[in-house]
Amino acid sequence: MRILISGQHGQVSTELQHRLGAVGELIVPGRDQLNLAQREQIRQQVRHIRPDLIINAAAYTAVDQAEDDAAAAFAVNAEGPGILAEEALALGIPLIHYSTDYVFDGSKTEPYDETDAPHPLGVYGKSKLAGEQAITAVNGQHLILRTSWVYSTHGRNFLLTMQRLLQEKPELRIVADQIGAPTWAGTIANSTLALIERWKAGQAGAWGTYHLTAQGHTSWFGFAQAIGEALQAQEKPCARLLPIPTSDYPTPTARPLNSRLDCTRLQREWGVSQPDWQTALRECLAGQA
Template sequence: MYKKILLTGISGQVGHALQQAFSERHTLFGELVCLDRNQLDLSDQQAIRDVVQAIKPDLIINPAAYTAVDKAETEPGLAYAINAVAPGVLAEEGAKLGARLIHFSTDYVYAGNKVGLYVEDDATAPLSVYGKSKLAGEEAIRSVGLPHLIFRTSWVYGAYGKNFLNTILRLAKERDQLSIVGDQAGAPTSNHSIADTIVQVLGQWHGDVSGVYHLVNAGFTTWHGFATAIVEEYSHLRSVKGWQPLKVQVENIQAITTAEYPTPAVRPANSCLDCHRLHRDFSVTIPNWRDALIAELKAMPSN
């Protein structure tokens, strides 16, 4: 059991779910110190060093990140400070204490032009500032050499916070037609699936292995497929939960191309990640993306 765990980014989706998962299993872990962006400014290197040395954790979990993919194109300095430099500083300070580090990365480190699923050893070639900054963070951690696990995940969402799930539900209540990109493929991954997997991994990880692992819900779809599933599953649960009806019908959710919905940051067309290494090394079970979506919707409050 860890004596003290430092968890960053608890105001974010993954950090929030991890805090909840650890709190529910408090007998399995030691003291949990949770920090949000107001308590730990990851753009301030000295603040990071001071906080880590004051807390003296034996495990650091860092889900905190700069995640505004399009905005990063116009403020790369801040994106790199949080996504590239900060993970390296956390690793350096952790190494001084003999600590271990768990960090989260992204499918956007890949170019997205592979046919089939990406494995961890495939060549990286990020297309955006965000993807490049996250890859630089991975490299910074590796260069330090402390025991670490880096989890590349994709299309993260949850009932909590600003994400695709809540955006689609909001738009579906306001509009009778939606146009959603249908030529980018990946695995929608719930924050609770990530948190539950990390808990499973921590029960088995003794610092003897380090490296990169893919962590996504099983299966894959497109953004259009994900939006359609959200509307379908919400509609199935609506009467039970007492939710307000949606304005849009499934048949009125149109698939469009990436070219028809230009964004400042280029996204990979293929974000499908192979998780066999994670299954092999830690024997974890990760649910199918649609099952995870249903679980996430069921956890939403009734009206």
């Protein structure tokens, strides 16, 4: 099986490359070869490679920058995925695509499930929602996997930023009223592998949109505390943490206060579940050591 993965150096793509080699030949072109902002390049590459499965792990993820760069965000997050879906349909193959909790506004008091109406707050969320809609409109075999608060031991993410700042600063003020599930990119890759294996074994569930995050939830403050405790266990310096409200940390784009996603449909339809966020964090950190 030939698997085309976009987003060569991204957090999720890197973890996919570590795990999927056993199930097929991985083709992971760089951005110069497969740029989701280049429509014709996408079509040419997919038709040349002729994969058996496409996994779109590329995205425009600069949430605040997207407010001033909407055209680029929509090109990569909406138009590109739509073209991938069209090419996948033409080949008669599935597309796996990753989306985000940012398609919701965070006003719901309970975890969001797949039946809840999206209402993104900013350009990034709107572009990701448009990508979901473009893929769905093609009506081919697809999995749209919404996740949240992705981190890993490479790239730019909250884990690496906190590890650095906790050792550099005497005190850090961290937002405590945004709630979600920190999700290790390795968890996403493990679940993707399980989904592929079920599909190949003829045990696929329904195609469509699913939520895929670590189990449980915390705040950014709680996530920072857990990272700090791991540093202290290694006898490394750790800043004092102070919880603050979102209002004390203004950003160009509003963030959802509630980013919790209900993942029971993925378990029910595909038999795939995720570990709790604390367990996944320990596994991630063990690989970093």
